[in-house]
Amino acid sequence: MSWLRSGVGIVVFLVGPLSCHCAEPGSDRAKLVGQWRATDGVWNGTPLTRQQAAGCRLTIAAQPDNPFGFSPTSSLVVPDKVVSTQIWNKDKLETRYLTRWEGFALAVSPSDSPKRLTLYKQNGLKGITLVGIYALEGDTLRICLSVEPIVNRPSEFKAPARSRLLLLTLKRIK
Numbered sequence: 001m002s003w004l005r006s007g008v009g010i011v012v013f014l015v016g017p018l019s020c021h022c023a024e025p026g027s028d029r030a031k032l033v034g035q036w037r038a039t040d041g042v043w044n045g046t047p048l049t050r051q052q053a054a055g056c057r058l059t060i061a062a063q064p065d066n067p068f069g070f071s072p073t074s075s076l077v078v079p080d081k082v083v084s085t086q087i088w089n090k091d092k093l094e095t096r097y098l099t100r101w102e103g104f105a106l107a108v109s110p111s112d113s114p115k116r117l118t119l120y121k122q123n124g125l126k127g128i129t130l131v132g133i134y135a136l137e138g139d140t141l142r143i144c145l146s147v148e149p150i151v152n153r154p155s156e157f158k159a160p161a162r163s164r165l166l167l168l169t170l171k172r173i174k
Contacts, residue, residue, distance in 0.1 A: 028110040028136055033062040036141055036170035043083050045161030055079035056168055058143070060106055074119070075102040076145075083147055083166060101130065101147070108134070116153065117143065133157070139172040 038056035041048035048056070057077045101119065109116040114133040121128040131153035132145030144154040144167045151164045159167035 028108055028115065030062070031136060032060050032106075032108065032134075032141070035059050035173040037173050038168045038170045040169040042159040042167040044159060044164060044166075048082060052079050052082050053168070055082075056170070058141070058168075058170055074104045074106045076104075076119075077101075078166070104128075104130075114156070117145070119145075139174075141170045141172070143168050143170070 036058040038048075038053040038058075041053045041056055055078065058075070059077075060074045101121075104119040104121045107118045107120065109118075115135060117132050117134045119128075119130040119132075130146055130148075131151075132143055133154055133156075134144075135142045135157065142157055144157050144159060144165055146153065146164060147166050148164050154163075154165050157167060159165035
């Protein structure tokens, strides 16, 4: 019977913390919900043009019953030929352009310094996790995000050359 009590305790422990991730009114999670358009940005050490920045959009949709506090319809879109990755295809290195990260759930850790954000997407048995940091001041949101799962979470709002980081300043679309 003691194994049953400890098993129930584990279930309560796992379920309890997940419920606190819901977007409470006035929390950073609630303030992030909406559509955002970039006004400025840097990818991998290269500043984005005004036109490229204006094409970057972030959409965050709330869904209280999701353990991450956000629906899996949160998305980040950037214009074509802005963010690239290189992969080996047979015996040659190819450049592929990344333009859409759709169907992600977003979790935030507003008590960390800098504040942390994590995008999660389940893809069959595998999952994709993109990590970053954010700063929210009124209707201005700054994010620095690794757009490749193998890159570590940034610790500052910089995207130097060869960092594989995307730094965006976004304004809320009203």
